[in-house]
Amino acid sequence: MKTLKFSWPLVKMILSGEKTATWRVNDDKDLRTGDIISCLTPSSSEFAEIKITGVKETVFAKLTPQDKEGHEHFASEAEMYETYSRYYKVTVTPETKLKIARFVVLKNL
DSSP: OEEEEOOHHHHHHHHHTOOOEEEESSOTTOOOTTOEEEEEOTTOOEEEEEEEEEEEEEEGGGOOHHHHTTSOOOSSHHHHHHHHHHHHTSOOOTTOEEEEEEEEEEEEO
C-alpha cells in the first residue's frame, strides 16, 4: 500500500474532514485515481486510510479556486511557496509542477 506523510496540523484537518485534497511536488508515489493510501504522521504512525478520487497536474501559478478547495489555506503566496520549499527542501516557485490529489477518508485509525 502506498503511504503519504502529513504534518501534525494537517492530521487533525484530515480526521475532521476539513482537508480533502493534498498537493504534492515531485510525486514519487505516482498517485492515481483509485489508489488506497495509508496516511502517516511525521513520526510515521498510521492515522487514516484514504482513497484518491481524482488527480490533476498543474503548476503553482495556475492554481484555480477549485484547486484550492479542500486544501489548507495560506495567508499569502509567499507563505505557500515557503511552506512547500520547506516540505520538499527545494525552491518552489510559480513554475514548480505539482500534483493535486483529491481524496475521501475510508477509515480513521
